[in-house]
Amino acid sequence: MNQDEFGFRVRQALNDGAERLDYRTVLRLEQARGKALALQRRAGPATVRLPALQLATAGAAPVDGGGPWSWLRGAGWAAPLVALAIGFVAISQWQEELEIKRLAALDFAVLLDDGPLDAYADQLFGVLLQAEQKADD
């Protein structure tokens, strides 16, 4: 008897044994199959991933990437960076404006001798006044 023939006969015996499984085992296998089928992975409709911050107008562009507004889709990721840069510039301008107003108020108060007493007690303020006086002379 050759190897394949022997294998075939063993196979018949093993199939016979598999058919003789007891009821409890068969039931457990059926339950396991039921659990597995409940978990079956389904291929759903193809999901389209969009950048979280993509501009709303990008949706109007054709899927193939053509059209006059297609550049907006590519620029979608840059929009938050641009907004951030504009924000920084605005804050910087606002801070500068506040500083100018503060210095102007101080100058005005000094000119009217209406500065706070604390200012005259400040050593650096005295140095500043002396320096300005020397410059005027």
Added chain:
Amino acid sequence: MATREELSEFLAGVERRAFKQAVFAVRDESHALDIVQDAMMKIAEKYGDRPAAELPPLFTRILQNAIHDFFRRSKVRSAWVTLFSSLIPEDEPDADPLETLEATGDTRSESTETTFERGQIVAIIEEEVAKLPARQREAFLLRYWEDFDTAEAAAAMGCSEGSVKTHCSRATHALAKALRERGITL
């Protein structure tokens, strides 16, 4: 993609053989059932959207991995048990650790004694298949029970086709010899 019916039909067709293969490997029906259930759930969850034709080799691979994982976990568990048991003083120095194994063997022989002659022969064959070295048994069952060709079996086992042929040949000779010694000629 495999439909629910196709997957169900596939699992129904392989579950008994898978269970038997797991029993041959781990020699415990309860653990074998757990292994088969894990393999079924994994193929449904991870590969349920694959075409039905791709399922057999995938399932075989998953089942073999599940069996290997079982042995890895057993090894780790036994290492911990050995460690703790060495710390605990023995209450019964005369206890025979092989008692459990002998009981398992008795159960099997009792069940074969009460079945028909064909059942007895099948049980002996299963017993001898279970005694084969793991890789030989794996190759033999894939080739002759799962009907895989050499290349498919090699892919499922993660080895070369030459190794599969060698394992099969050795398994066939060992099995034929063992059965002959027990008075069974196929």
